[in-house]
Amino acid sequence: MESPEVTFTLAYVVFSxxxxxxxxxxxxxxxTVQNLLSGxxxxEDLAFVxxxxxxxxxTLLIHSLLPMGYFIGMCFAAPEKELYYIHKATEGWKVFVLVAVILPLVTSTVAFYWSQKRWSNHPLARTLAHHALPQSRWRAVASSINTEFRRIDKFATGVPGARVIVTDTWVIKATTYKVYVAQQQDIHLTVTDSRQHELSPESNTPVQFITIQVASINPKVKPFDIRLNSTEYGELREKLHAPVRNAANVVIHQTLSDLFLETFRSLVETNRVYDLPSNQELEPCIGCMQTSASIKLVKNCQEAEEGECQQCYCxxxxxxxxxxxxxxxRQDQQHPETWLSSQVPCPTCRARFCIVDVCIVW
Ligand SMILES: [Zn+2]
Ligand SMILES: [Zn+2]
Ligand SMILES: [Zn+2]
Known part of the structure; x- marks a missing residue:
């Protein structure tokens, strides 16, 4: 039986x-902080900035209260420790409580400082000031962003902790604590990385995430990275006025079929190979005429008479x-999770085969 302290600690860590x-x-x-404080x-739609x-x-303020929440919770979870008599507690707890008190004091001081002069000291206001024309102020930039954010033709994507918004004039990334802003006319975009999550029984859709660095010619605007799903790349490009450089030569798979091809290839490479009889020669692929044919369908998934697959003699x-x-x-485009387990007919003789039956000719 675990002690209530350990249980509470684990639960609190997971919650935090x-x-x-x-x-x-x-x-x-x-x-979420957004929901708890929505009033x-x-x-966001009316006044984004x-x-x-x-x-x-x-968010900063509330997150800084988490250690204090742990201490208060622990007073209840382990009453025998009598932690509320802090002067009697162990050194470790004294230090923890000190940190738990100082942290929110620091963040509330910072937040109070930010809120002065109607939030002019906030880092986002300062970021916007870098984009303001000499005669205007950050509020003019803010109202331009607010107006463009309200339009329905903006590009918006990403998880709540790293949202990416592209409007006619602005590229914005909103993270938990910080909002990055760059003006479209000032930026260079470069694809720097891609990460592929393949189609597998666990994740039912293949996804590729690409990282794009946004660098501004404005020296006061620091470069930042945006991440998005490769299938959204086309939509992003439409919204951007500047070209996107692909420095890392990343292959961007913009459709589900493109993404699937990668998975298909790597799975087939693990299948049994087919030894070409010595009297046969490989002809050019009749699909593309670009390379020589390299695939033979051999029923390997089950015994000859079993299952839905058939032997192809092509x-x-x-x-x-x-x-x-x-x-x-030949797959149901709406249900990529079924792709790996389905059978399709041979393009020539219509014998049904599955992915295990696809053999590379050796
Ligand atoms: Zn081909
Ligand atoms: Zn066939
Ligand atoms: Zn099969």
Whole structure:
């Protein structure tokens, strides 16, 4: 039996991590700073900048109260320790309580300083001031952003802790504590990285995330990275006026079929290979005529008479890419989670095959 202290500590750590990093489950349950303070924060749609100024300040303040919450909770979870008589507690607890008191004092002082002169000291207001024309002030920039954010043709994506918003004039990234802003006419965009999560029984859709660095020619605007799903890349490009450089030569898979091809290829590479009889020669792939055929369908998934798959007697006629495209094209586009387990007909003889039956000719 675990002690209530340990149970409480574990539960509090999990709660704190979820509260700070807000996974989807917490969002749907409404346990976020945005939801708890929605009345005071106002509407993001009506006043984007003011909403985020208040949201980031409140988030900082509330997160800094978490250690104090742990101490108060512990007083109840382990009453025998009599922690509320702090002068009698251990050195470790004294230090913890000191930190738990100082932290919110520091953050509330900072937040109070930010709120002075109608929030002109807030980092976001200062960021916006870097974009203000000499004769105007940060509030003019804020109202330009507010107006453009209200338009429905903006590009918006990302998880709540790292949202990306692109409007006609601005590229904005809103994270938990900080909001990054760059003006479209000043920026260079570079694709720097990509990460692919392949289609697997655990994750039912293949996804590729690409990282784009946003660098401004305005020396006061520090470069920042935005991340998005590769399938949204086309939409982002439409919203951007500047070209996007691809320094890392990242292959961007913009459709589900593109993404699937990667998975298909890597799975087929682990399948059994097919030894080409010595009297046969490989012809060019009849799909693309670019490379020689390299795939033979051999029923390997089950015994000859079992299951839905059938033996195909065609000679190798297709390359791996064309076979992957064929396989993807015969799938239910709405249900990628079924792709790996389904059978499709051979493009030539219509014998049904599954992904295990796709063999690379050796
Ligand atoms: Zn081909
Ligand atoms: Zn066939
Ligand atoms: Zn099969």
């Amino acid at each position: 991590v979820c509260f700070v990093f807000t996974p989807n489950e917490f969002h749907s349950a409404g346990i 005071w924060l106002g509407s 003011h909403y985020h100024i208040r949201r980031s300040s409140a 000679r190798p006629m297709w390359c791996l890419t064309c076979m992957g495209k064929w396989f993807a094209s």
